[in-house]
Amino acid sequence: xxxxxxxxxxxxxxxxxxxxxxxxxxxxxxxxxxxxxxxxxxxxxxxxxxxxxxxxxxxxxxxxxxxxxxxxxxxxxxxxxxxxxxxxxxxxxxxxxxxx
Amino acid sequence: xxxxxxxxxxxxxxxxxxxxxxxxxxxxxxxxxxxxxxxxxxxxxxxxxxxxxxxxxxxxxxxxxxxxxxxxxxxxxxxxxxxxxxxxxxxxxxxxxxxxxxxxxxxxxxxxxxxxxxxxxxxxxxxxxxxxxxxxxxxxxxxxxxxxxxxxxxxxxxxxxxxxxxxxxxxxxxxxxxxxxxxxxxxxxxxxxxxxxxxxxxxxxxxxxxxxxxxxxxxxxxxxxxxxxxxxxxxxxxxxxxxxxxxxxxxxxxxxxxxxxxxxxxxxxxxxxxxxxxxxxxxxxxxxxxxxxxxxxxxxxxxxxxxxxxxxxxxxxxxxxxxxxxxxxxxxxxxxxxxxxxxxxxxxxxxxxxxxxxxxxxxxxxxxxxxxxxxxxxxxxxxxxxxxxxxxxxxxxxxxxxxxxxxxxxxxxxxxxxxxxxxxxxxxxxxxxxxxxxxxxxxxxxxxxxxxxxxxxxxxxxxxxxxxxxxxxxxxxxxxxxxxxxxxxxxxxxxxxxxxxxxxxxxxxxxxxxxxxxxxxxxxxxxxxxxxxxxxxxxxxxxxxxxxxxxxxxxxxxxxxxxxxxxxxxxxxxxxxxxxxxxxxxxxxxxxxxxxxxxxxxxxxxxxxxxxxxxxxxxxxxxxxxxxxx
Amino acid sequence: xxxxxxxxxxxxxxxxxxxxxxxxxxxxxxxxxxxxxxxxxxxxxxxxxxxxxxxxxxxxxxxxxxxxxxxxxxxxxxxxxxxxxxxxxxxxxxxxxxxxxxxxxxxxxxxxxxxxxxxxxxxxxxxxxxxxxxxxxxxxxxxxxxxxxxxxxxxxxxxxxxxxxxxxxxxxxxxxxxxxxxxx
Numbered sequence: 067x068x069x070x071x072x073x074x075x076x077x078x079x080x081x082x083x084x085x086x087x088x089x090x091x092x093x094x095x096x097x098x099x100x101x102x103x104x105x106x107x108x109x110x111x112x113x114x115x116x117x118x119x120x121x122x123x124x125x126x127x128x129x130x131x132x133x134x135x136x137x138x139x140x141x142x143x144x145x146x147x148x149x150x151x152x153x154x155x156x157x158x159x160x161x162x163x164x165x166x
Numbered sequence: 167x168x169x170x171x172x173x174x175x176x177x178x179x180x181x182x183x184x185x186x187x188x189x190x191x192x193x194x195x196x197x198x199x200x201x202x203x204x205x206x207x208x209x210x211x212x213x214x215x216x217x218x219x220x221x222x223x224x225x226x227x228x229x230x231x232x233x234x235x236x237x238x239x240x241x242x243x244x245x246x247x248x249x250x251x252x253x254x255x256x257x258x259x260x261x262x263x264x265x266x267x268x269x270x271x272x273x274x275x276x277x278x279x280x281x282x283x284x285x286x287x288x289x290x291x292x293x294x295x296x297x298x299x300x301x302x303x304x305x306x307x308x309x310x311x312x313x314x315x316x317x318x319x320x321x322x323x324x325x326x327x328x329x330x331x332x333x334x335x336x337x338x339x340x341x342x343x344x345x346x347x348x349x350x351x352x353x354x355x356x357x358x359x360x361x362x363x364x365x366x367x368x369x370x371x372x373x374x375x376x377x378x379x380x381x382x383x384x385x386x387x388x389x390x391x392x393x394x395x396x397x398x399x400x401x402x403x404x405x406x407x408x409x410x411x412x413x414x415x416x417x418x419x420x421x422x423x424x425x426x427x428x429x430x431x432x433x434x435x436x437x438x439x440x441x442x443x444x445x446x447x448x449x450x451x452x453x454x455x456x457x458x459x460x461x462x463x464x465x466x467x468x469x470x471x472x473x474x475x476x477x478x479x480x481x482x483x484x485x486x487x488x489x490x491x492x493x494x495x496x497x498x499x500x501x502x503x504x505x506x507x508x509x510x511x512x513x514x515x516x517x518x519x520x521x522x523x524x525x526x527x528x529x530x531x532x533x534x535x536x537x538x539x540x541x542x543x544x545x546x547x548x549x550x551x552x553x554x555x556x557x558x559x560x561x562x563x564x565x566x567x568x569x570x571x572x573x574x575x576x577x578x579x580x581x582x583x584x585x586x587x588x589x590x591x592x593x594x595x596x597x598x599x600x601x602x603x604x605x606x607x608x609x610x611x612x613x614x615x616x617x618x619x620x621x622x623x624x625x626x627x628x629x630x631x632x633x634x635x636x637x638x639x640x641x642x643x644x645x646x647x648x649x650x651x652x653x654x655x656x657x658x659x660x661x662x663x664x665x666x667x668x669x670x671x672x673x674x675x676x677x678x679x680x681x682x683x684x685x686x687x688x689x690x691x692x693x694x695x696x697x698x699x700x701x702x703x704x705x706x707x708x709x710x711x712x713x714x715x716x717x718x719x720x721x722x723x724x725x726x727x728x729x730x731x732x733x734x735x736x737x738x739x740x741x742x743x744x745x746x747x748x749x750x751x752x753x754x755x756x757x758x759x760x761x762x763x764x765x766x767x768x769x770x771x772x773x774x775x776x777x778x779x780x781x782x783x784x785x786x787x788x789x790x791x792x793x794x795x796x
Numbered sequence: 797x798x799x800x801x802x803x804x805x806x807x808x809x810x811x812x813x814x815x816x817x818x819x820x821x822x823x824x825x826x827x828x829x830x831x832x833x834x835x836x837x838x839x840x841x842x843x844x845x846x847x848x849x850x851x852x853x854x855x856x857x858x859x860x861x862x863x864x865x866x867x868x869x870x871x872x873x874x875x876x877x878x879x880x881x882x883x884x885x886x887x888x889x890x891x892x893x894x895x896x897x898x899x900x901x902x903x904x905x906x907x908x909x910x911x912x913x914x915x916x917x918x919x920x921x922x923x924x925x926x927x928x929x930x931x932x933x934x935x936x937x938x939x940x941x942x943x944x945x946x947x948x949x950x951x952x953x954x955x956x957x958x959x960x961x962x963x964x965x966x967x968x969x970x971x972x973x974x975x976x977x978x979x980x
Binding site for chain 3: 067070073087093095103106118120122125129136141143
Binding site: 784787790 | 888
């Protein structure tokens with residue numbers, strides 16, 4: 067059996083990579099993708115631990131997370147497109163209309 | 167009646183209050199007469215006290231009238247009370263009597279003054295403070311009056327605070343100078359009171375005098391010297407006389423009342439009042455006598471070269487106060503008070519006459535521009551001459567008797583001081599008649615001014631005739647040996663002077679004094695009227711001394727360099743370096759630090775998403791690290 | 797090294813490479829494809845973890861739904877190629893990297909510790925993660941969260957609809973929105 071800690075380590079690394087990606091990239095869509103990656107890494111953790119403790123709670127939680135992630139992607143992308151109506155760029159350095 | 171002694175204070179107080187609040191609607195004349203009436207009523211009340219005291223046998227003539235418990239803090243008990251005894255009643259009579267005459271004169275003199283209401287309020291306030299000073303039965307009450315007259319003096323000297331001229335500088339500065347110089351003296355008085363209370367546990371005069379023997383000689387001398395310092399401030403002696411010539415910037419009646427007749431005599435009164443202290447501290451008395459003698463001489467020399475009529479009289483006042491100080495210094499308290507009274511008469515007369523001259527010449531006081539004024543203002547000329555005669559000590563005038571009594575007392579104790587006093591008398595006669603001859607005799611030096619000169623109205627002459635009569639006849643108060651009324655009257659309050667010299671010596675000295683006065687007058691006549699060659703030659707010979715005298719023996723320059731300039735430098739330093747630099751700098755620094763901090767913090771909220779993401783992430787990392795490793 | 801561990805290392809390696817690819821790709825489409833790879837690898841890992849249902853859902857929802865959506869949007873609004881951190885924010889790159897390393901260190905330190913040993917038959921305990929098992933749990937013990945999530949999805953649907961509507965001409969607020977940041 068693959069020890070649970072291996073999965074956890076992998077999850078942590080993907081999480082860190084995703085976090086750095088959020089901070090480093092300017093394109094809003096790529097930032098989105100990195101966020102999704104971070105969510106996925108957490109899902110991996112939950113599933114691994116679900117096997118560790120021997121019950122389905124973790125997996126059910128992952129199901130919820132996936133549902134929420136889907137909803138969030140839909141709304142977020144709609145937001146992005148709405149923003150594009152009056153500002154063509156999706157560079158997050160330039161999306162700051164809510165500032166005073 | 168004695169129980170109503172407080173009425174003496176109540177009348178001027180009421181006058182001041184009424185004029186303050188109702189004066190605006192009363193009208194010029196009413197304000198003046200109200201103020202004069204208040205002081206006149208105070209004079210009547212003083213007469214009443216005098217009559218009451220006369221009714222008592224000699225050794226009982228010291229009554230304490232308790233008004234209320236003023237201070238009661240643990241062992242520090244000070245009552246608000248009046249001490250009615252011959253000395254205080256005499257002073258009260260002089261203050262209110264001469265004061266009434268001067269108030270009446272002021273009604274005429276200040277007839278054109280727009281701020282007359284303020285003037286009469288201040289004048290009444292002054293009388294009130296002076297009466298508190300002379301009637302109080304304890305040091306603290308006297309100190310209150312002391313400060314009060316100092317305040318009134320400042321207010322009245324700087325009455326025309328918006329004026330300046332070549333002779334006095336900024337009038338407001340003259341007031342400040344008077345106040346600040348007096349402060350030095352007041353400091354001495356406060357210390358003396360503290361020393362006496364610490365040593366004797368009381369500040370009431372009678373209790374302090376009873377316990378004088380309990381104090382160590384050194385302590386007593388120190389306290390007395392500090393009181394002397396206060397007296398030199400108020401009575402314009404060396405070293406604190408420098409404010410009095412500048413005080414002539416005030417209205418002439420003010421000069422007459424405050425800086426001739428009454429306030430400046432407060433120091434002399436104070437020493438006479440506390441005579442047991444001085445009797446028990448002979449060292450301090452000796453210092454006082456020498457201070458008086460030297461001041462008399464110094465001031466007389468400076469009066470010789472003055473060209474401002476009022477300044478001549480101012481230096482003359484300093485000089486005569488020196489005589490009084492000499493008197494109390496040698497223990498002749500009654501004689502000093504005698505001279506105080508006669509000086510009040512003739513000096514007030516002289517000042518008011520100078521006021522008439524000023525009024526008639528539309529403000530001119532430079533004697534170099536006068537001459538032959540007796541042709542245009544004959545009454546004023548006669549009045550001024552009477553005053554000058556008394557000042558010079560012309561035989562049988564009041565000034566003659568009072569000055570000679572002091573010189574006689576000085577002769578017994580210190581021939582050197584007698585010599586000083588005699589020489590000063592010569593100078594006094596000379597400079598007083600220099601003023602008379604240059605202003606009223608001879609040819610008119612400024613024809614335009616002469617043409618416009620006129621005599622003063624009756625209201626400004628009437629009080630002067632009264633004063634002239636007193637100046638001539640005042641000697642009758644105390645004819646030595648023959649009719650020593652004043653000496654006997656004041657004995658319960660100031661003790662008696664031991665006189666060992668015989669009648670013959672006394673008569674001789676009196677004759678010498680009279681001769682000296684006549685010599686001085688003759689010298690002035692020779693120099694200024696006859697313009698005799700020998701007199702001119704003498705003046706030429708003494709000419710090198712002139713710059714020294716005109717600069718006042720450089721005393722004021724010394725003070726400026728040694729005291730005023732360093733203080734100014736300190737003030738500038740404090741204002742610029744300490745206040746603006748350090749204190750303001752520190753406060754501003756706090757503000758700057760805040761600005762700096764907030765400037766840094768505001769960068770956290772710049773509306774840019776990446777910044778927020780970064781701060782979020784930092785928080786997450788910190789939390790994770792804390793939970794993992796902490 | 798047993799076969800399963802080797803398999804895991806292989807899959808994990810690809811997954812990591814894909815993750816790095818998402819972050820460093822210049823083209824957004826490349827990033828999306830790398831993301832797809834990452835999701836696929838994760839689905840494989842779910843299978844090894846006895847979560848078959850979740851593996852299927854992963855592929856359907858994430859790979860088939862989310863990545864496709866993202867690709868659609870990329871097609872619509874693109875995004876430039878040279879979009880790394882702007883020069884004036886270059887310090888954030890270093891800071892982010894540093895913080896990332898810190899985070900990684902922390903996480904690895906905690907995850908590398910030995911957990912309790914696995915129970916003897918974990919797959920049976922979770923019943924292999926088959927849909928029946930997950931469904932039973934979902935509709936019995938977790939019925940409330942399930943309903944709430946359903947409601948959430950409804951809200952998201954409505955929200956996306958409204959956000960996606962084109963602005964109507966007689967809407968003053970929309971006209972205002974038409975202005976860009978310079979006010980023109």
